[in-house]
Amino acid sequence: MKPLKVALLGCGVVGSQVIRLLHEQAGDLAARVGAPLELAGVAVRRLGRKRDVEVDPALLTTDAEALVARDDVDIVIEVIGGIEPARTLIVSALRGGKSVVTANKALLAEDGATLHEAARAGNGDLYFEASVAGAIPLLRPLRESLAGDHVKRVLGIVNGTTNYILDKMDSTGASFTDALEEAQTLGYAEADPTADVEGFDAAAKAAILAGLAFHSRVTAAEVHREGITEITATDVASAKAMGYVIKLLAICARSDDGRSFGVRVHPAMIPRSHPLAGVREAYNAVFVEAESAGQLMFYGKGAGGAPTASAVLGDLVAVARNRLAGARGPEESTYASLPAHPMGETVTRCHVALDVADKPGVLARVAELFAKHDVSIQTVRQEGHGDDAQLVIVTHRATDAALTATMEGLRELDIVRAVASVMRVEGDE
Amino acid sequence: MKPLKVALLGCGVVGSQVIRLLHEQAGDLAARVGAPLELAGVAVRRLGRKRDVEVDPALLTTDAEALVARDDVDIVIEVIGGIEPARTLIVSALRGGKSVVTANKALLAEDGATLHEAARAGNGDLYFEASVAGAIPLLRPLRESLAGDHVKRVLGIVNGTTNYILDKMDSTGASFTDALEEAQTLGYAEADPTADVEGFDAAAKAAILAGLAFHSRVTAAEVHREGITEITATDVASAKAMGYVIKLLAICARSDDGRSFGVRVHPAMIPRSHPLAGVREAYNAVFVEAESAGQLMFYGKGAGGAPTASAVLGDLVAVARNRLAGARGPEESTYASLPAHPMGETVTRCHVALDVADKPGVLARVAELFAKHDVSIQTVRQEGHGDDAQLVIVTHRATDAALTATMEGLRELDIVRAVASVMRVEGDE
Numbered sequence: 001m002k003p004l005k006v007a008l009l010g011c012g013v014v015g016s017q018v019i020r021l022l023h024e025q026a027g028d029l030a031a032r033v034g035a036p037l038e039l040a041g042v043a044v045r046r047l048g049r050k051r052d053v054e055v056d057p058a059l060l061t062t063d064a065e066a067l068v069a070r071d072d073v074d075i076v077i078e079v080i081g082g083i084e085p086a087r088t089l090i091v092s093a094l095r096g097g098k099s100v101v102t103a104n105k106a107l108l109a110e111d112g113a114t115l116h117e118a119a120r121a122g123n124g125d126l127y128f129e130a131s132v133a134g135a136i137p138l139l140r141p142l143r144e145s146l147a148g149d150h151v152k153r154v155l156g157i158v159n160g161t162t163n164y165i166l167d168k169m170d171s172t173g174a175s176f177t178d179a180l181e182e183a184q185t186l187g188y189a190e191a192d193p194t195a196d197v198e199g200f201d202a203a204a205k206a207a208i209l210a211g212l213a214f215h216s217r218v219t220a221a222e223v224h225r226e227g228i229t230e231i232t233a234t235d236v237a238s239a240k241a242m243g244y245v246i247k248l249l250a251i252c253a254r255s256d257d258g259r260s261f262g263v264r265v266h267p268a269m270i271p272r273s274h275p276l277a278g279v280r281e282a283y284n285a286v287f288v289e290a291e292s293a294g295q296l297m298f299y300g301k302g303a304g305g306a307p308t309a310s311a312v313l314g315d316l317v318a319v320a321r322n323r324l325a326g327a328r329g330p331e332e333s334t335y336a337s338l339p340a341h342p343m344g345e346t347v348t349r350c351h352v353a354l355d356v357a358d359k360p361g362v363l364a365r366v367a368e369l370f371a372k373h374d375v376s377i378q379t380v381r382q383e384g385h386g387d388d389a390q391l392v393i394v395t396h397r398a399t400d401a402a403l404t405a406t407m408e409g410l411r412e413l414d415i416v417r418a419v420a421s422v423m424r425v426e427g428d429e
Numbered sequence: 430m431k432p433l434k435v436a437l438l439g440c441g442v443v444g445s446q447v448i449r450l451l452h453e454q455a456g457d458l459a460a461r462v463g464a465p466l467e468l469a470g471v472a473v474r475r476l477g478r479k480r481d482v483e484v485d486p487a488l489l490t491t492d493a494e495a496l497v498a499r500d501d502v503d504i505v506i507e508v509i510g511g512i513e514p515a516r517t518l519i520v521s522a523l524r525g526g527k528s529v530v531t532a533n534k535a536l537l538a539e540d541g542a543t544l545h546e547a548a549r550a551g552n553g554d555l556y557f558e559a560s561v562a563g564a565i566p567l568l569r570p571l572r573e574s575l576a577g578d579h580v581k582r583v584l585g586i587v588n589g590t591t592n593y594i595l596d597k598m599d600s601t602g603a604s605f606t607d608a609l610e611e612a613q614t615l616g617y618a619e620a621d622p623t624a625d626v627e628g629f630d631a632a633a634k635a636a637i638l639a640g641l642a643f644h645s646r647v648t649a650a651e652v653h654r655e656g657i658t659e660i661t662a663t664d665v666a667s668a669k670a671m672g673y674v675i676k677l678l679a680i681c682a683r684s685d686d687g688r689s690f691g692v693r694v695h696p697a698m699i700p701r702s703h704p705l706a707g708v709r710e711a712y713n714a715v716f717v718e719a720e721s722a723g724q725l726m727f728y729g730k731g732a733g734g735a736p737t738a739s740a741v742l743g744d745l746v747a748v749a750r751n752r753l754a755g756a757r758g759p760e761e762s763t764y765a766s767l768p769a770h771p772m773g774e775t776v777t778r779c780h781v782a783l784d785v786a787d788k789p790g791v792l793a794r795v796a797e798l799f800a801k802h803d804v805s806i807q808t809v810r811q812e813g814h815g816d817d818a819q820l821v822i823v824t825h826r827a828t829d830a831a832l833t834a835t836m837e838g839l840r841e842l843d844i845v846r847a848v849a850s851v852m853r854v855e856g857d858e
Contacts, residue, residue: 021577021721031764032576032644129574135722137574144565145558147461148450148742215461275707277726292450292739293564293729299704300725310721313577326757335460376586 004033004320005040007073007098009064009089010080014103014130015042016053017309018077029313033320039345043080043089052305068093075319077312078102079130083110086328094118094126099319101312103130109220110206110213114334125322125329127315132205133158133284135307136300137314142212142288143330149290151213154252155426156286157279158205160302161196162228162248164188164282166267169236170245176231186281198227202250204263210252210263213288218263224343226266235421237354242392244269247275249426253346260339262346269351270427277427280336344401349378351394353420354410358389362415364389374398374408394425430489433462433749434469434500438518439495439509443532443559444471445482446738447506458742462749472509472518481734485645492681497522504748506741507531508559515636523555528748530741532559538633538649541640546759554751554758556744561634562587562713564736565729566743571717572643572759578719580642583681584855585635585715586708589731590625591657591677593617593711595696598665599674605660619713627656631679631694639681639692642717644765647692653772655695667782671821673698674706678855682775689768689774695737697782699856706856773830778807780823781838782849787818793843795820798842803827823854 006022008015022029022039030036042055043064061067068076076093078100080086083268086107088160090100095118102108106114108131117125129139133156142151157163161183168179180197183189195201203223211218228248247270252263270277275297279285284302289295301307324328356362363380370377375398383390395403410416435451437444451458451468459465471484472493490496497505497518505522507529509515515536519529524547531537537544537560547556558568562585569581588594590612597608607625612618624630633650640647657677668675676699681692699706704726708714713731718724730736751758785791792809799806804827812819822831839845 017721024578025579028579028644028765029577032762077735093730135719137570139567140569144747145569145743146739146745147452147746148458149739150454150457188655215457278704290739292446292566292735293744296565296727296729298725298727306721307723310575310719311720312849314574315577317576318573321759322756325756327751327754330750332536333461336457409796 001035003036003038004074005038005072006316006321007040007067007070007076008042009068009076009078009086011042011044011051011055012079012307013052013305014079014312016051017305018079018312019055020053021309021313029317032317034324035320037316037320040070040073043067057158064089065092068098068264069096073098075101075316075321077316078104079312081106083107087111087114090115091118094124096125097122099125099323100210101127101319102314103128103308103312105131105201105204105208109207112208112332113217116379120331123328127329128208129315130308130311132208133286133298134300134302134304135310136286136298136302138286138298139208139212141298142209143333146288146290146293147291151288151290151291152254154209154213154286156250157247157276157284158250158286158302159196159202159248160282160284161189161193162202163279163284165197166228166231166236166246166248167280169231169233170240173233173237175233176229180332197229199248199265201227202248204358206252206263206265210249210261210340211334213252214254214261214338215333216338217334217339222263222340224264224266224346228267231267234292235423238421239269239315243272244425245272246423247276247279251426255341260341262343264343264346266419266424268424268426269423274427306392333350334389343403346400346401347397347398348400348403349395350403351423351425352392352407353412354391355390355394355413355417355420356389357417358386363391365413365415366410369407369409370395373402373409375406390420432465432467433503433752434448434467434501435745436469436496436499436505437471438497438505438507440471440473440480440484441508442481442734443508443737443741445480446734447508447741448484449482449675450738450742458746460806461746464749466745466749469499469502472496491637493518497527498525502527504528504530504745506745507533508741509533510535512536516540516543516596520547521549523553526551526553530556530744530748532557532737532741534560534630534633534637541637541761542646549760551721552757554748556748556758557637558744559737559740561637562727563729563731563733564739565713565715565727565731567708567715567727568637568641570727571638572762573723575717575719578721580717580719581683583715584680585643585829586676586705586713587679587715587731588625588631588677589711589713590618590622591631592708592713594626595657595660595675595677596709596776598660598662599669602662602666604662605658628654628677628694629821631677635660635679635692635694638679639690639769640763642681643683643690643767644762645690645767646763648768651692651769653695653775654692656771657696660696664852667850668698669688672701673854674701675707675852676708680855684770684774689770691772692769693772693775693787693830697851697853697855699854703856738806753799772829773833775829776826777829777832778824778826779832780852780854781821783822784819784846784849785818786844786846787815789844794819794842794844795822795839798838799835801823802831804831804835819849839848
């Protein structure tokens with residue numbers, strides 16, 4: 001059987017694992033595909049660099065454009081990341097009739113439409129399982145296994161770096177800064193951690209998940225995004241005292257009338273009894289709630305060289321089989337064309353801690369303000385006395401707009417000395 | 430676009446949900462497939478029966494053979510269950526060039542080879558996601574997402590009935606008989622519960638999982654099978670006291686040298702901190718451990734009309750897309766042809782409670798016997814005194830043959846009054 005030729009763009013943490021596995025598992029991969037897979041070339045930025053894997057120097061090139069344009073290349077694997085030159089290279093490969101496997105969440109979330117359009121034009125496949133939640137099979141289940149169901153909600157931990165930081169803060173009482181530093185030392189966080197801690201990485205993944213879940217086109221710009229940089233050790237400790245844990249969640253949820261959806265990334269308190277609360281260190285886990293299937297959960301390693309390479313190679317086997325059969329996998333599905341609604345329309349719950357004057361009538365005035373905004377209170381508790389008096393309130397479900405308006409009102413009340421903390425609550429009620 | 434015609438075999442709990450969803454989601458399904466799906470006929474045993482769903486009487490037939498032979502039928506969904514007539518009907522449909530979606534674990538595990546052979550002969554698809562773990566996308570991830578990885582182990586709770594019973598025994602202290610009765614009252618267990626409580630259902634699923642995980646052909650007859658009927662309230666209570674919970678597990682594990690695998694279903698003690706310990710009521714959850722991906726977990730509803738129908742419809746969309754594209758999904762993959770090794774070669778651990786004479790030298794003689802069989806002891810603890818003295822021993826990993834020989838030896842020791850309980854331990858070390 002004639003081998004299928006694979007071009008690899010990028011030879012970093014993931015790329016080097018892909019090369020290792022292509023070599024070590026050559027026999028199995030050939031048996032599963034129905035033809036051998038042959039590495040045709042590896043595009044890198046610098047030729048002389050030391051790498052984690054041995055690569056035949058004859059395969060290395062700095063001319064990625066020439067590599068993806070080669071007539072003998074069947075499949076291109078892109079693990080460079082970032083928008084350019086990745087986009088130009090992927091589009092060029094797809095238009096040239098090649099199939100592409102990519103792990104590039106940022107690009108898919110910014111301009112997936114252009115990539116899918118190029119795949120259609122070239123009649124090739126565009127697979128991207130590795131772009132969300134690393135090794136966890138999640139996109140294929142959403143795209144295919146649940147193709148006969150209606151997904152209502154996707155809720156998960158999709159960024160390992162922030163989960164590592166929040167987990168450390170929760171288990172050791174560390175501050176954000178100390179936990180981040182530890183994550184950097186251990187290689188869980190990058191030198192510039194912005195993409196992770198400000199929620200950009202999770203927002204890109206949320207956009208991809210929402211698009212698949214709701215058969216619509218979603219970009220990262222439509223995702224409401226809040227990071228974890230302002231979470232304090234005190235926030236974590238008070239959550240803990242109340243039986244909650246703070247996690248950075250990506251949440252995609254259809255509205256009750258089914259005509260729109262919300263997509264957001266923000267820290268939230270979840271009950272310790274919730275299965276997501278037990279997701280430790282840099283692991284990822286995602287809940288999917290569908291009308292017929294009910295609640296499903298997927299759990300595993302969301303990042304790292306070998307886990308991500310596992311997802312890349314799974315896609316590689318699929319697109320290689322498709323090429324041999326002269327077929328294509330499922331295309332982008334955007335027929336529903338639902339709009340993302342603004343964050344204000346999202347229904348959520350809030351945990352609020354208020355520093356208040358300790359005198360009669362305070363609770364009545366606070367409660368009146370909540371009522372004015374149609375936000376109903378689930379529990380209220382007073383802690384401390386005198387100058388330390390604090391009211392801790394957990395609301396029932398309300399729109400984010402009503403909750404925000406309530407918080408603004410609270411800040412203006414003379415009896416409220418400060419709104420000490422506000423955090424959304426997910427995962428119960 | 431010309432509709433694709435679907436024949437449904439069986440209109441019970443699952444079949445009626447399939448009909449409901451085909452109707453309610455007709456627009457979405459057509460958009461996702463690329464052509465409408467039309468119900469061509471429903472084969473039932475008796476025409477007049479009251480059903481959970483409204484069906485056009487003109488579609489009902491008792492002649493299943495004629496239905497699957499119809500030239501205008503493209504896809505057959507089989508949800509009758511059991512070996513015959515399901516096998517004859519599926520083979521006839523596949524040989525006739527139709528694609529088949531089935532939830533029939535018993536048939537796949539007894540004679541999957543015949544079905545796959547028929548699919549090849551007719552150039553159609555055979556999809557069976559619903560046969561294992563209901564709504565949980567598990568077979569597609571194993572067949573496709575992990576196609577570039579090496580699965581080392583699959584370990585899970587794949588039978589909801591027995592999990593419900595064991596969970597009740599654990600949470601209320603009920604006896605097996607009482608818990609079974611409650612499960613029957615609530616519809617979680619059938620009037621004749623043999624297939625569930627004796628582990629036949631889980632064994633069929635284990636055979637299917639092992640086949641996919643190890644790219645080999647595996648039948649239910651090769652699965653070592655033990656049920657839960659002999660688990661007592663005392664077993665459950667002592668497991669609880671030690672921080673363990675008893676679950677019926679299906680375990681497929683490659684041997685260390687990679688040349689064979691073990692496949693087994695039996696009750697086992699797992700630590701309460703293990704994620705599978707938290708799987709309550711009739712839920713299912715499956716761990717998959719792969720070389721590159723690491724540990725993955727899949728969780729959800731393992732049975733029930735709507736969840737199973739979700740999996741059936743996911744497969745239906747996939748095979749319908751394949752037919753429109755003139756393509757086939759991944760075929761049976763058995764190239765590795767690994768043999769299942771006998772239970773004796775399986776490496777596991779044991780928890781043993783021994784009623785012993787309370788006198789000096791007892792532990793030495795017991796320990797000597799373990800050593801003789803090369804079984805090393807992890808912990809030993811004496812409980813009670815005099816006539817109530819009990820030694821509770823947890824071993825390190827050893828072959829099941831060595832553990833069995835040790836248990837036999839213990840029964841012959843004069844200082845051992847009785848081997849009060851023996852149970853395998855999984856999920857740690």
